[in-house]
Amino acid sequence: MRFRKDASDLDERLEIPELLIRALDSLESESLLVLPGEVILHKSEGLVNFGVLKDGRIASEDLIALIRGVRRSNEARRGSIEIARGPIGQGKRELKVSVTPLTEDGLILVLVSDESEARRIDAVRRDFVANVSHELKTPIGALGLLSEAILGAKDQPEEVVRFATKMQSEAKRLADLVQEIIDLSRLQSSDPLQRAFPVEIEDVIREAINQAQVSSESRRISVETGVIQEATVIGDRDQLIAAVHNLVENAVNYSPENTKVSVTSQLKDGLIEIKVADQGIGIPESELGRIFERFYRVDPARSRATGGTGLGLSIVKHVALNHGGDVKVWSQEGVGSTFSILLPVAPEVEYEDPIIEEN
Numbered sequence: 001m002r003f004r005k006d007a008s009d010l011d012e013r014l015e016i017p018e019l020l021i022r023a024l025d026s027l028e029s030e031s032l033l034v035l036p037g038e039v040i041l042h043k044s045e046g047l048v049n050f051g052v053l054k055d056g057r058i059a060s061e062d063l064i065a066l067i068r069g070v071r072r073s074n075e076a077r078r079g080s081i082e083i084a085r086g087p088i089g090q091g092k093r094e095l096k097v098s099v100t101p102l103t104e105d106g107l108i109l110v111l112v113s114d115e116s117e118a119r120r121i122d123a124v125r126r127d128f129v130a131n132v133s134h135e136l137k138t139p140i141g142a143l144g145l146l147s148e149a150i151l152g153a154k155d156q157p158e159e160v161v162r163f164a165t166k167m168q169s170e171a172k173r174l175a176d177l178v179q180e181i182i183d184l185s186r187l188q189s190s191d192p193l194q195r196a197f198p199v200e201i202e203d204v205i206r207e208a209i210n211q212a213q214v215s216s217e218s219r220r221i222s223v224e225t226g227v228i229q230e231a232t233v234i235g236d237r238d239q240l241i242a243a244v245h246n247l248v249e250n251a252v253n254y255s256p257e258n259t260k261v262s263v264t265s266q267l268k269d270g271l272i273e274i275k276v277a278d279q280g281i282g283i284p285e286s287e288l289g290r291i292f293e294r295f296y297r298v299d300p301a302r303s304r305a306t307g308g309t310g311l312g313l314s315i316v317k318h319v320a321l322n323h324g325g326d327v328k329v330w331s332q333e334g335v336g337s338t339f340s341i342l343l344p345v346a347p348e349v350e351y352e353d354p355i356i357e358e359n
Contacts, residue, residue, distance in 0.1 A: 208244035
């Protein structure tokens with residue numbers, strides 16, 4: 001199989017044999033066939049989720065340099081490259097690449113795999129187990145003490161009822177903690193960009209608000225939508241809903257009764273920013289740098305009263321970073337807080353004008 005040195009004339013090239021396409025598609029690694037000029041002759045479907053390509057061209061300068069080096073030496077090479085998960089944030093993906101020359105005319109085979117994901121998961125799990133073990137001791141210890149108190153007050157019905165009520169509260173707290181531990185574990189052990197689909201942000205916001213309806217109504221807090229700009233992102237719909245829902249729930253739990261929580265979205269420079277603003281108690285400036293840490297609580301007493309586990313904002317941060325985005329916060333004590341999730345929008349999607357909804 002021979003190819004012209006000038007890669008611009010695609011029609012005059014020989015077609016790729018169907019057998020070769022099937023062989024490449026059967027590999028666990030994603031594949032590229034590259035002609036001189038770094039023109040892509042073939043790419044596997046899963047490669048789009050790695051961020052290696054942009055507008056049909058190779059986006060990584062490191063990969064281009066590796067391909068050109070192989071073409072000059074006519075010898076196969078292996079290496080690794082780092083790809084940003086998105087245009088913002090600090091998330092990186094380390095990809096293993098194998099580059100092999102196939103013909104004297106400069107046809108190159110590139111195989112790409114994300115083998116670093118397994119190592120990252122192992123490290124996260126070790127750290128996670130250590131944190132979880134510590135956090136579970138508190139509610140489990142409380143249940144043990146309350147059960148002893150009930151046994152000691154078995155002839156005092158009023159005391160039994162009081163201790164049993166506290167046990168129910170601790171049991172619910174333990175159940176909520178375990179569920180959020182499971183949710184965070186799933187987030188940390190899976191990459192939403194490996195099995196990504198288009199997700200409508202308007203749909204995410206609506207579902208997140210619906211899930212918070214019971215708690216907002218019970219606390220007499222109005223959750224309203226302001227300006228909602230439509231956008232499509234690539235990722236996991238359930239994870240994105242969970243992130244926005246956690247912000248809404250957090251706003252509700254830390255706001256006085258008869259106040260308002262506002263949810264808006266805005267497009268800017270290829271990003272969609274989802275904002276959740278409340279009129280709550282606010283966060284001290286000294287605490288803002290730690291609020292996204294796992295199990296960190298600004299006000300432990302308030303967290304116990306509202307059932308907070310200290311994992312909600314950590315889940316928000318993981319979802320944002322895993323989707324190539326970021327999360328930020330503005331807050332002032334006695335005034336309120338505004339949390340924002342920034343996500344890269346899907347390429348080549350047309351957006352309608354902003355719509356305003358009133359509740």
